[in-house]
Amino acid sequence: xxxxxxxxxxxxxxxxxxxxxxxxxxxxxxxxxxxxxxxxxxxxxxxxxxxxxxxxxxxxxxxxxxxxxxxxxxxxxxxxxxxxxxxxxxxxxxxxxxxxxxxxxxxxxxxxxxxxxxxxxxxxxxxxxxxxxxxxxxxxxxxxxxxxxxxxxxxxxxxxxxxxxxxxxxxxxxxxxxxxxxxxxxxxxxxxxxxxxxxxxxxxxxxxxxxxxxxxxxxxxxxxxxxxxxxxxxxxxxxxxxxxxxxxxxxxxxxxxxxxxxxxxxxxxxxxxxxxxxxxxxxxxxxxxxxxxxxxxxxxxxxxxxxxxxxxxxxxxxxxxxxxxxxxxxxxxxxxxxxxxxxxxxxxxxxxxxxxxxxxxxxxxxxxxxxxxxxxxxxxxxxxxxxxxxxxxxxxxxxxxxxxxxxxxxxxxxxxxxxxxxxxxxxxxxxxxxxx
Numbered sequence: 001x002x003x004x005x006x007x008x009x010x011x012x013x014x015x016x017x018x019x020x021x022x023x024x025x026x027x028x029x030x031x032x033x034x035x036x037x038x039x040x041x042x043x044x045x046x047x048x049x050x051x052x053x054x055x056x057x058x059x060x061x062x063x064x065x066x067x068x069x070x071x072x073x074x075x076x077x078x079x080x081x082x083x084x085x086x087x088x089x090x091x092x093x094x095x096x097x098x099x100x101x102x103x104x105x106x107x108x109x110x111x112x113x114x115x116x117x118x119x120x121x122x123x124x125x126x127x128x129x130x131x132x133x134x135x136x137x138x139x140x141x142x143x144x145x146x147x148x149x150x151x152x153x154x155x156x157x158x159x160x161x162x163x164x165x166x167x168x169x170x171x172x173x174x175x176x177x178x179x180x181x182x183x184x185x186x187x188x189x190x191x192x193x194x195x196x197x198x199x200x201x202x203x204x205x206x207x208x209x210x211x212x213x214x215x216x217x218x219x220x221x222x223x224x225x226x227x228x229x230x231x232x233x234x235x236x237x238x239x240x241x242x243x244x245x246x247x248x249x250x251x252x253x254x255x256x257x258x259x260x261x262x263x264x265x266x267x268x269x270x271x272x273x274x275x276x277x278x279x280x281x282x283x284x285x286x287x288x289x290x291x292x293x294x295x296x297x298x299x300x301x302x303x304x305x306x307x308x309x310x311x312x313x314x315x316x317x318x319x320x321x322x323x324x325x326x327x328x329x330x331x332x333x334x335x336x337x338x339x340x341x342x343x344x345x346x347x348x349x350x351x352x353x354x355x356x357x358x359x360x361x362x363x364x365x366x367x368x369x370x371x372x373x374x375x376x377x378x379x380x381x382x383x384x385x386x387x388x389x390x391x392x393x394x395x396x397x398x399x400x401x402x403x404x405x406x407x408x409x410x411x412x413x414x415x416x417x418x419x420x421x422x423x424x425x426x427x428x429x430x431x432x433x434x435x436x
Contacts, residue, residue, distance in 0.1 A: 103200040106187055111136050111149060114187075114195065123165070123178065123200065142166065148182050149198065157186025157196045162203075179204045223266050223386065223401065227259035234259075262400070269402035272333075273385070276409040285327055285413060289436075292322040292331075292365055296354040299335045303343060312343050313351045322356035322363040324434035326414060331434065334410040335365050337403040338430045342369035345428075357431065362416060364433035374422040382420055383408040407432055 097104055103120035107113060113131050121128045124139045131139055137146055144163040152159035160183040180200045187195040234252045241249055293316070300307075300314045307314050324331070335354070342352045346369040353368040374382060378389045386401035407430075408418045414434045422428040 101202070103198075103202075105136070105198040105200070106195065107136060107149065107198060108187075108189060108195040109153065111153070113139070120200070123202070140165070145180075145182070149184075149196070152184040152196050152198070157184060157194060159184050177204075178202055179207045220266075220270065220386075224263065227263040227266075230259040231256050231263070266400045266402070269400045269406060272406055273402060273409060276406065276413055285330075287325045287327050287414065289323050289325050290328060291318075292324055292356045292363060293318045295326075295328070295331050295335055296356070296365060298332055299339050300354065302332075302336060303339055306340065307343050307352070310343055310346065311348045312346050314339070314343075314354065315351055316354045318356035320356060320358040322358050322365075322436075324363040324436050326434050330410045330413065334407045334432050335367070337407050338365075338367040338432065341403060342367050342371070342428070342430070345369060345371035347371060357433070358436070359433070361436060362433045363436040364416070364431050366429055366431045368427065368429050370427040373424040373426055374420070374428055375424055376422075379420050379422060383418055404430075 097117045100117065101119050103117065103123045105113060105116045105120045113134055113136055116124075116128060116131055118128065121131065124131070126139050136149065140146070142165050145165060148159065148161050148163055151161075160181075163180050163182055165178045165180060179202070181203050182201075183199050184196045185199075187197050189195055234256045238249055238252050238256075241252075296316050296318070300316065303314070339352065339354065346352050350370045352370075353366075355366040355368065357364040357366055374389050378387075381387045382389065383404045385405040387404075388401060404418075411418045411432050411434070416433040416435060418433070419431040420428065421431075
């Protein structure tokens with residue numbers, strides 16, 4: 001009987017146990033869903049509070065989370081401000097590098113170009129974007145430059161040297177040599193050995209100016225030494241002669257006088273050039289719009305005696321009634337120098353012509369002579385100081401070697417220019433232009 005009852009009650013206990021399990025399972029699922037929903041709501045409110053920077057939408061019991069959200073928001077705003085400042089500084093550095101005339105090239109340890117500025121691209125005659133990733137030796141077959149880079153990388157990135165690029169480009173795309181002052185600094189690389197930042201300063205113009213200054217000093221010394229030596233020699237002779245030989249004394253005194261005049265002329269021309277090169281005088285230059293025929297007439301009158309001695313006639317032409325904005329005294333000095341040169345070199349009995357010129361934005365005076373002319377190879381240099389086409393004849397004609405240089409500087413002070421045109425055996429055309 002007991003066994004029978006036990007067998008009858010067993011299924012009931014099993015069913016009861018299974019019902020409790022299902023109830024527990026269903027309850028667990030419901031509680032889990034409720035928990036997930038509540039958690040989702042809290043996360044949503046928390047995210048919204050973070051985005052707004054306010055703790056008003058956070059649960060009342062989550063004030064600590066609100067403080068955390070505020071702190072995170074503050075850090076995000078600070079980070080955004082720092083990023084903006086960094087980007088602004090980067091943009092400023094980029095603009096500076098792109099505007100600087102110094103060629104800047106970044107290279108990795110294998111001498112591949114990481115970047116370069118426009119000045120470097122012009123120097124190497126390459127495209128900025130296409131140059132990146134290429135070996136510098138591919139862009140510039142320059143032994144001195146490549147040797148310098150090897151030296152810089154071997155020295156840890158720091159090096160400096162004066163060098164020359166033989167095949168670099170000029171400002172107008174022409175091939176010409178550049179004298180460069182090269183220096184380098186190390187460039188830290190995150191993913192490999194350090195590279196270098198190469199800076200190349202073009203010192204070609206400075207070298208040329210230094211050479212010109214040296215040449216000018218040598219020429220001045222030579223030009224001054226000649227009359228000074230003459231004066232000293234004849235003064236010593238006159239001292240020894242005393243009054244015993246008046247004829248010779250008078251002849252020697254005439255030579256001394258000519259040397260003194262020449263010495264004075266050279267000094268005056270040097271002082272004139274120094275004044276014309278003073279930038280402060282350029283700003284204070286007073287100009288007035290005047291007829292250029294007045295300039296031509298005054299110059300012709302001043303040199304009438306010289307022309308008469310040479311039996312040279314001076315003709316004037318002004319078909320367009322040229323006017324220009326000039327400083328009268330400087331314009332007269334420039335044209336006088338040109339006219340004086342023309343009279344000295346013109347054949348005896350010939351005509352020197354002064355002609356007024358008019359262009360779109362300038363007016364000028366042309367001086368034409370029928371002299372021996374100037375070979376074409378000399379035309380580009382005739383306006384240099386002390387440059388002589390015919391050194392043996394120069395002193396005979398009484399020039400100082402500075403007259404044409406003064407004309408050039410006077411034109412430049414006014415914002416004008418000079419021109420020379422000639423053919424051997426047919427004379428010269430010199431033009432000085434001024435703003436109209």
